[in-house]
Amino acid sequence: MDTQSLTTLINSITLPDSNRTLGSEQAVRNVIIDNDGIHLELVFPYPVAHLIHELQQRIDHAITAKFGDKPIFVKVQLDIGTHKVQPGVQTIAGVKNIIAVASGKGGVGKSTTSANLAVALSRMGARVGVLDADIYGPSQPTMFGVAGQEPRQHQGKMIPIMATGEIQVMSVGFLVDTDQAVIWRGPMVSQALQQLLFQSQWDDLDYLIIDLPPGTGDIQLTLAQKIPVTGAVVVTTPQDVALIDARKAVNMFQKVNIPIFGVLENMSVHICSHCGHAESVFGHNGGKELAHNLGVPLLGQLPLTLSVREAMDNGQAYALAEQNPQIAALYQQAAWQLVQALADQGKDYSQRFPKIVVE
Numbered sequence: 001m002d003t004q005s006l007t008t009l010i011n012s013i014t015l016p017d018s019n020r021t022l023g024s025e026q027a028v029r030n031v032i033i034d035n036d037g038i039h040l041e042l043v044f045p046y047p048v049a050h051l052i053h054e055l056q057q058r059i060d061h062a063i064t065a066k067f068g069d070k071p072i073f074v075k076v077q078l079d080i081g082t083h084k085v086q087p088g089v090q091t092i093a094g095v096k097n098i099i100a101v102a103s104g105k106g107g108v109g110k111s112t113t114s115a116n117l118a119v120a121l122s123r124m125g126a127r128v129g130v131l132d133a134d135i136y137g138p139s140q141p142t143m144f145g146v147a148g149q150e151p152r153q154h155q156g157k158m159i160p161i162m163a164t165g166e167i168q169v170m171s172v173g174f175l176v177d178t179d180q181a182v183i184w185r186g187p188m189v190s191q192a193l194q195q196l197l198f199q200s201q202w203d204d205l206d207y208l209i210i211d212l213p214p215g216t217g218d219i220q221l222t223l224a225q226k227i228p229v230t231g232a233v234v235v236t237t238p239q240d241v242a243l244i245d246a247r248k249a250v251n252m253f254q255k256v257n258i259p260i261f262g263v264l265e266n267m268s269v270h271i272c273s274h275c276g277h278a279e280s281v282f283g284h285n286g287g288k289e290l291a292h293n294l295g296v297p298l299l300g301q302l303p304l305t306l307s308v309r310e311a312m313d314n315g316q317a318y319a320l321a322e323q324n325p326q327i328a329a330l331y332q333q334a335a336w337q338l339v340q341a342l343a344d345q346g347k348d349y350s351q352r353f354p355k356i357v358v359e
């Protein structure tokens with residue numbers, strides 16, 4: 001056994017639930033063979049805690065089959081970078097990547113999706129935040145069970161509220177009586193969103209999820225023009241009225257050069273909590289077809305289930321994932337596809353170079 005052939009073998013191993021290999025991800029560093037056994041270091045551009053166990057088994061199998069039984073020591077590190085955003089918009093300190101979660105139509109489960117994707121990403125080992133940009137109807141404080149809390153101030157900045165699972169949450173719901181916000185007009189709404197984002201002291205986030213209000217109004221315009229967005233997730237139910245509006249949201253992102261990382265179909269089927277019967281209440285596969293037509297991944301098809309509704313209403317977003325492995329697996333699969341799509345985006349190196357001024 002020599003290092004070269006061992007490295008070639010390790011490079012050919014595929015990642016669980018992916019067609020990527022350790023080689024295609026350039027993940028393999030420092031393969032060392034010594035008296036103790038085999039030592040290898042893997043570096044990934046996305047969180048991988050969810051797949052480490054299976055990956056380790058694949059590595060053990062492959063090496064043992066070819067080179068016989070030897071102790072194998074695998075060290076895993078994350079190197080999640082900052083990726084490109086719309087031209088002309090600067091990235092923010094403390095936030096590597098912003099993911100906008102949008103829908104055309106209201107009530108399709110955007111906030112539910114935002115909260116659950118955040119939980120999934122956190123459980124996968126990423127540093128995650130959620131910004132509730134639904135100024136007229138903030139729901140993240142409720143879903144994370146932190147409603148009524150007030151962010152502390154530090155050196156003129158607001159410290160996001162820490163929800164279970166180490167998720168940093170900011171919402172207009174922490175700052176104002178939301179009944180007042182209903183009468184706000186365009187410029188105030190836009191101002192509020194920018195304050196929430198830029199005046200918060202985000203602590204080294206790999207991903208900040210922005211839960212947008214439905215539609216393509218003032219908030220979306222501000223987002224497109226002023227906020228450094230790496231990409232978007234579009235949430236829809238399978239029914240035609242939701243899909244028509246979802247396409248409008250897609251068009252908006254495409255116009256402003258924000259890539260769509262995928263479509264998540266919510267409320268795909270209703271699962272009866274008594275007999276387990278699945279019924280397509282809102283039609284069949286609409287989100288799947290939208291994703292296909294756009295040429296983007298279908299991140300998942302989430303059922304309409306009582307446990308999800310109850311968990312969201314009771315501030316149990318994190319507990320849902322721990323108590324309901326089937327639902328957790330669907331969101332994890334969605335988050336896994338999302339971070340892979342995001343990692344394919346070009347990197348942003350603008351912060352690394354000094355500005356050159358020609359006089």
Ligand SMILES: Nc1ncnc2c1ncn2[C@@H]1O[C@H](COP(=O)(O)OP(=O)(O)OP(=O)(O)O)[C@@H](O)[C@H]1O
Binds near residue numbers: 109112302303
């Ligand atoms: N998969 C699901 N199963 C059961 N209930 C769900 C599911 N997805 C969302 N819900 C429930 O549907 C309601 C609306 O969901 P949510 O608030 O996430 O939608 P939204 O698109 O963010 O709404 P809005 O347009 O008001 O911002 C909530 O009560 C939520 O708990």
